[in-house]
Amino acid sequence: MSTITTPRQDADGDGEAITQRRRSRQHLLSRGALYVAAIVLAVWVLLPIYLISVVAFSTNDAVYEYPRQLIPSGVSAETVTFFINATGVQAAFWRSVLVAVTSLILSTLIGAPAGYAIARFAFRGRDAFRILVLSTRAFPIVILSIPLAVTFINWGIYDSIFSVALMHTALALPFTILITSSIFVSVPRDLEEAAQTLGCTPLMAFVRVVLPLALPGLAAAAIFTFVLSWNEVFAAVILTVRERTLPALVLSSLNASPAPFRFAAGFTMLVPSLIIIFIIRRYLLGLWGRVSR
Amino acid sequence: MADIHLDAVTKIFGKQVRAVDRVELTIADQEFMVLLGPSGCGKTTLMRMIAGLEYPDGGRIRIGGRDVTDLPPRKRPIAMVFQSYAVFPHLTVADNISFGLRMRHTPKADIRRRVEEVAGLVQLGPYLERFPAQLSGGQRQRVAVARAVVMEPDVLLMDEPLSNLDALLRLTFRAELKRLVAELKTTTIYVTHDQVEALSLGDRIAVMREGRIIQVDAPMAVYDRPVNEFVGGFIGNPPMNYLRGRIERDGGTARVMIGEHALPVPPEARPDTAGDVLVGIRAEHVTASDRAVAGAIEARTEVVEPLGPQLLVTALVGDQRIKLLTHPDFAIQPDQPIWLQPDPGKLRWFDTGTREAIVPSV
Structure with a gap:
């Protein structure tokens, strides 16, 4: 690196060398800024996760310790066990998983074909449809939830995980549709047509050529839905009373619960999202690495 | 036996644009026909209608005496090489070439034999287990040709197959392609805007402009006796x-x-x-x-x-x-x-x- 120079060398160097040095210094600066930004962001995300994890696995006493120790003094499953065995937590956990999986399946089944249609077919009102799809997100969830709660009561599906799954599907759909449409656009139409000249029906061409290529993107959209549903709390609180999902249960009992319970709850909320993202992320990278040019 | 008859074939885009306008063309069995014209002249649209990827707004298309106008691509005796190659990126070279045969449920042993045969023909033998991302542009182009040829189609359709290659490769491939098609004796339709390609490859050239065929003749006849000022100016470098x-x-x-x-x-x-x-x-x-x-x-x-x-x-x-x-x-x-x-x-x-x-x- 030529950044360390004596003044004399600077004086001797011709104009070109100076501009070059200046350019490389600018380069270093912008790289440095990039790293700093990345580190700040990483700490911003990782520190709370770390703190929650540490406290969640500390002994009950250590939770109340002040000042907080960054390095845990003793590891104990006491807090987490306490949380997991608290009334209703396990049931709520499985309800949350079920709601998230149902939303994921529903939103993919409805959203992916819609995305495909937007990507492939020029139909009347396509642009209007694209905006309309987004407009569901223009209303606050509160405004959507109350009438929905009334409707669900009328239909007799209020206070069921299915109704929450429907709500989460509706919330996820705009993103699913827009994400999948951009994925399908990125799969060249030529490939589908080539498959059709090689003996495929349009459906077979989709299954054998488009789907494998779109899978990483579809998986990304699915992860997004899962995480959205897993973390969504407002609609879940309004639409359920006894059949609470985990976030809804935690939120409603937060004020009344001791600190260890809160940290353990936070940790339990965090883990499934992380695991899923890690699993599918590796799969994503694998497929993309192979597919992309 | 696959001669091709185009009878008043028409394609209209939107309401006014006649992309292909009442085209009449007869292509003999085993003939190498080049559709030549400037971009936007309708040559690719015409080929896509022969492939079944585009439905004509008028006219009939017959291949080997059979009216195929209403048939989807998979039921036509054709194979097509796309301008972009359209090689499937998620399949190996071998799987790309065998794709059509597998769709036809050809016995496995047959598939392997024919894939190896065709791969040898286009010099892809050592690359069968590679993915397209690991190939050069020229090799991908060979995969596209092999994938079409292995189907033993009655009609081979090629849409500007050389246009994405650099000048030197194009020259090499042109000769290779000519030899390959001559060996296969398949009826071939070849779309290009490059008059040199047209002259060097075709048994006959159909010069198109604004959706119509304006001259069909042997390459040197088109070159020597253009029917109008446009053909003389379009073919030949420098132009007439x-x-x-x-x-x-x-x-x-x-x-x-x-x-x-x-x-x-x-x-x-x-x-x-x-x-x-x-x-x-x-x-x-x-x-x-x-x-x-x-x-x-x-x-x-x-x-x-x-x-x-x-x-x-x-x-x-x-x-x-x-x-x-x-x-x-x-x-x-x-x-x-x-x-x-x-x-x-x-x-x-x-x-x-x-x-x-x-x-x-x-």
Whole structure:
């Protein structure tokens, strides 16, 4: 690196060398800024996760310790066990998983074909449809939830995980549709047509050529839905009373619960999202690495 | 046996645009037909209708005597090579080539034998287990050709298959492709906007413009006897020269005048008309001299471009520009006078109004 120079060398160097040095210094600066930004962001995300994890696995006493120790003094499953065995937590956990999986399946089944249609077919009102799809997100969830709660009561599906799954599907759909449409656009139409000249029906061409290529993107959209549903709390609180999902249960009992319970709850909320993202992320990278040019 | 009959085939985009306009074309079995035209002339749309990827708004398409107009691509005896190659990125070379055979439920042993055979034919043997991302552009192009050829189609459709390759590869592949298709004896339709490709590959060339076929003939016939000014200008590099001329008749004798110069033309090579004409002549059919020659047109040299095997000279006849190809050793400098002798037998005549060729009646 030529950044360390004596003044004399600077004086001797011709104009070109100076501009070059200046350019490389600018380069270093912008790289440095990039790293700093990345580190700040990483700490911003990782520190709370770390703190929650540490406290969640500390002994009950250590939770109340002040000042907080960054390095845990003793590891104990006491807090987490306490949380997991608290009334209703396990049931709520499985309800949350079920709601998230149902939303994921529903939103993919409805959203992916819609995305495909937007990507492939020029139909009347396509642009209007694209905006309309987004407009569901223009209303606050509160405004959507109350009438929905009334409707669900009328239909007799209020206070069921299915109704929450429907709500989460509706919330996820705009993103699913827009994400999948951009994925399908990125799969060249030529490939589908080539498959059709090689003996495929349009459906077979989709299954054998488009789907494998779109899978990483579809998986990304699915992860997004899962995480959205897993973390969504407002609609879940309004639409359920006894059949609470985990976030809804935690939120409603937060004020009344001791600190260890809160940290353990936070940790339990965090883990499934992380695991899923890690699993599918590796799969994503694998497929993309192979597919992309 | 797969001859192709196109009967008044029409495709309309939107409400007004006739992309393909009542095209009539018969392609013989085992013939190599090139569809040639500038971009937007409808040649690709025509091919896509033959493939079944586009449904015609009018007319019928018959392949081997069978009307295929209403059949989807998979039920037509065709295979197609796409301009973008359209190689499946998630499949290995072997799986790409065998894709169509697997869709047909060909026995596994047969598939392996035929894939290896075809891969050998296009020199892909060592790459069968690779993914397209690990191949060069040229190799991907071979995969696309192999994938089509392995189907043993009655009709092979190729949509500008060489246009994405660099100049050197294109030259190599052109010869390879010609050899391959000659070996296979498949009826082939080849779309291109490159007149050199068309001349070098085709048994016949169909020149298209604005959705219509304007001339179908053997390559050299299209080159030598263009039916109108457009064809002469589109085919050949440099394009055919066009000079404004006049046929003056005085009793029984007639003279062809280019500006002030009389052009010696034997009566059998001359149209029977009188008045203004457009005289067409190819650059290689003009003999140039740096000294005055009796009967030659005097012109002024404007630009001299050495091309290697030839010298491309641009000269001015009065205010009209003419390009000619000479021997590379011809010593001529810009601004020098130059004397031009067009080969009278190679002159072509065009109507100044319609721009259509006027054929001498003999």
